[in-house]
Each structure stands twice: as structure tokens, then as C-alpha cells.
Amino acid sequence: MAVNTQDSTCLPLQETIIHNNKTARAIEFLILALLVSMLVYRVGSLNNEDHYLLWLLIFMCELWFTFIWILIICIKWDQISTKTYPDRLLKRVNETEFPAVDIFVTTADPILEPCIITMNTVLSLMAVDYEPHKLALYLSDDACSPVTFYALVETTKFAKLWVPFCKEYNIQVRAPFRYFGSKSNLLEDKSLQFQQDWKRMKNEYGNLYNKIKIADQRSFKCDLNSDFADFCDVNGANHPAIIKVISERTDLPSVIYISREKNPKHHHHYKAGAMNVLTRVSGVMTNAPLMLNVDCDMYANNPQVFLHAMCMVFGYKNDQDCGFVQFPQAFYDGLKDDPFGNQFANYYVRALNFL
Numbered sequence: 001m002a003v004n005t006q007d008s009t010c011l012p013l014q015e016t017i018i019h020n021n022k023t024a025r026a027i028e029f030l031i032l033a034l035l036v037s038m039l040v041y042r043v044g045s046l047n048n049e050d051h052y053l054l055w056l057l058i059f060m061c062e063l064w065f066t067f068i069w070i071l072i073i074c075i076k077w078d079q080i081s082t083k084t085y086p087d088r089l090l091k092r093v094n095e096t097e098f099p100a101v102d103i104f105v106t107t108a109d110p111i112l113e114p115c116i117i118t119m120n121t122v123l124s125l126m127a128v129d130y131e132p133h134k135l136a137l138y139l140s141d142d143a144c145s146p147v148t149f150y151a152l153v154e155t156t157k158f159a160k161l162w163v164p165f166c167k168e169y170n171i172q173v174r175a176p177f178r179y180f181g182s183k184s185n186l187l188e189d190k191s192l193q194f195q196q197d198w199k200r201m202k203n204e205y206g207n208l209y210n211k212i213k214i215a216d217q218r219s220f221k222c223d224l225n226s227d228f229a230d231f232c233d234v235n236g237a238n239h240p241a242i243i244k245v246i247s248e249r250t251d252l253p254s255v256i257y258i259s260r261e262k263n264p265k266h267h268h269h270y271k272a273g274a275m276n277v278l279t280r281v282s283g284v285m286t287n288a289p290l291m292l293n294v295d296c297d298m299y300a301n302n303p304q305v306f307l308h309a310m311c312m313v314f315g316y317k318n319d320q321d322c323g324f325v326q327f328p329q330a331f332y333d334g335l336k337d338d339p340f341g342n343q344f345a346n347y348y349v350r351a352l353n354f355l
């Protein structure tokens with residue numbers, strides 16, 4: 001990328017912020033000191049114990065716990081986050097110079113990963129703030145399900161309405177199930193035009209939802225002349241590759257459905273196998289210099305997500321300094337009293353610098 005974004009007079013596009021976590025470090029160290037003193041006590045009183053074996057077992061458990069505690073301290077010792085500045089990027093780099101991106105969404109099981117959730121993931125990515133002709137969305141379906149294919153075709157039709165709506169009104173959450181499910185959707189103070197468009201869009205999304213729900217409940221007719229011919233009597237664990245280009249327009253990202261070849265003689269390697277196929281197929285079809293991978297149960301909660309990523313791409317002096325960027329994640333719809341603590345949204349940012 002021969003774009004000079006490193007003008008010394010310019011402010012940086014991305015910054016690494018080092019967090020001051022001295023108090024947390026001190027507390028963790030104190031707990032470690034208590035753990036160690038307990039271990040010392042156990043060793044010291046081992047010989048005087050009547051229940052020698054039990055004492056030894058407790059000692060081993062505590063030793064293991066202390067070891068894990070040390071590992072956790074090491075992981076949490078240096079805490080950094082990365083801040084990106086899309087507004088600075090847009091002033092400095094012309095949008096036409098942004099690279100193309102191939103987007104990979106993987107799905108494997110329409111029951112555990114309901115189709116409508118996957119389609120919301122697709123919609124949130126199709127509607128991002130980025131030149132649409134530079135984006136191609138590949139959906140990998142390891143279940144080889146005609147319902148997923150049908151849902152993707154219908155979702156692409158709905159996207160022709162949804163994407164312009166989101167862009168015109170600068171909607172922040174572009175996954176319809178989150179947008180329409182949000183309680184903060186007050187229409188009263190909005191323009192009449194917006195209210196009409198909002199109602200129409202809600203209606204259209206309702207139609208899409210129902211179509212997918214009905215498709216999920218009925219069995220697809222094995223019609224050899226239809227688009228579903230490839231799915232006739234297909235065995236999910238043993239079938240040739242199915243690749244279908246669903247949409248190729250300039251005003252929307254291209255949409256491609258892929259169900260990779262499965263053969264019981266060769267292990268499919270789960271998501272890694274799917275990602276391998278996605279890189280190969282996209283390499284032949286669009287071959288974008290950047291790839292984005294999103295699981296089917298995630299969605300882009302910020303329409304500027306690609307611009308944030310571009311701050312990382314353009315924000316280093318040397319292209320080779322940044323090869324992999326991971327977005328912060330926040331969990332939604334966690335259990336209220338989740339014992340794993342997911343009710344506290346977890347955020348983390350990690351950018352791996354390749355030397």
C-alpha cells in the first residue's frame with residue numbers, strides 16, 4: 001500500500017495505551033504471598049500429621065492452584081489496549097485507496113446456530129461503512145443445509161432495503177434482531193419519513209424472519225430444476241463441494257454460499273478446515289488482500305468496524321508490523337446470574353505484531 005499515512009506532523013491512527021494496574025498487581029501479589037506461606041506451612045507440618053496422605057493430597061491441590069495463580073498473574077501483568085481513530089484516517093486516506101476485504105462467516109449446525117442469527121451476522125457485515133464493491137461475503141455452511149442457502153438468498157434480497165436504510169439514517173446497530181429488539185427505539189422525536197421507513201423495515205424483517213422459520217419447519221422438495229437441486233438427498237458428511245454466487249452487485253457486497261466437500265476418508269478439521277476452503281475459494285474469486293473472519297453467532301456492533309481495522313492496517317510504518325487484528329468482543333444476552341461471570345461484558349483488544 002503506497003500511501004503515506006505516517007506524516008510526522010499528523011496524529012497517529014492507532015495508539016497503544018498501557019494501563020496503570022498497580023493496585024490490581026499488588027492485590028494479586030498479596031494473594032500469591034498468602035498462597036506460598038500456606039504451602040510452606042503444609043510442608044513444615046507434613047511429618048507431624050496423623051492423616052499423612054490426606055495432608056499430602058491437599059498440599060498437591062494447593063500447589064496446583066498456586067501454579068495456575070502464577071500463570072494468571074503473568075497473563076494479566078501488562079495490560080494494554082489499542083485505540084483507533086477512524087476520523088483521522090478518513091481525513092488522511094481517500095476511501096478509494098482502502099483495500100478490498102473478503103469476509104468469512106462460518107456456520108456448522110442450523111439447530112445449535114439458528115439460521116436467523118447467522119443471517120443477522122451477514123446483514124450486520126453487509127451494512128458496514130465501507131465501499132460495498134470492495135467487500136465479498138462468503139458463508140461457509142458445514143451442515144450443507146438447503147435452509148441456510150435459502151435463508152441467504154432471502155437475506156440478500158432483504159439487504160437491498162436494509163443496507164440503504166441503515167446508511168441513510170446512520171443506524172448504529174445493523175443486526176436487525178438487535179436493532180428492532182432494543183427498547184431505546186423511540187420513534188416520537190424522529191421525522192415522519194423515518195417513522196414510515198422504520199415501520200416498513202420492521203415489517204420486511206418480520207417477513208424474512210417468518211420465511212426462514214417456515215423453511216426451517218418444512219422439508220425442501222427435491223426438484224432437479226431448482227436452485228436446490230444440489231441439495232437433493234445430500235449426505236452432510238459425504239458430498240461434493242457446493243459453491244453458489246448469490247449476488248454480484250456494486251452497491252452491495254457480493255454474497256457467496258459455500259458448502260465444502262466432505263468425505264469420510266478425510267477429516268474435515270472443523271472451523272480450521274472451513275477457513276482453509278474459504279481462503280482457497282476466495283483466492284480464486286475475489287482474492288482480497290485482507291480477510292475478516294466472524295463466527296455465525298457474532299455481529300458487528302459498530303458500523304465503522306472496517307475503518308477501525310484500517311487504522312491498524314495504515315497505522316504502522318511498515319506493512320509487516322501488523323498481520324493480525326482481533327476486535328474487542330462484548331457478549332450479549334448472558335444469563336442474569338451466570339456463574340461464569342459473563343453478565344459482565346468482557347472486552348479485550350489484541351493486536352499481534354509480527355516481527
Ligand SMILES: O=c1ccn([C@@H]2O[C@H](COP(=O)(O)OP(=O)(O)O[C@H]3O[C@H](CO)[C@@H](O)[C@H](O)[C@H]3O)[C@@H](O)[C@H]2O)c(=O)[nH]1
Pocket residue numbers: 105106107108109113140142269270271274294295296297
Ligand atoms: O465443523 C465446524 C465446527 C465449527 N464451525 C464454526 O466455527 C465457529 C466457532 O465454533 P464454535 O463451536 O461456536 O466455537 P466457540 O467456542 O463458540 O468459538 C470460539 O472458539 C472457537 C474454537 O476455539 C474459535 O474458532 C471461535 O472463533 C471462538 O469464538 C462457528 O461459527 C461454527 O459454525 C465450522 O464452521 N465447522
Ligand SMILES: [Mn+2]
Pocket residue numbers: 295297
Ligand atoms: Mn460459538
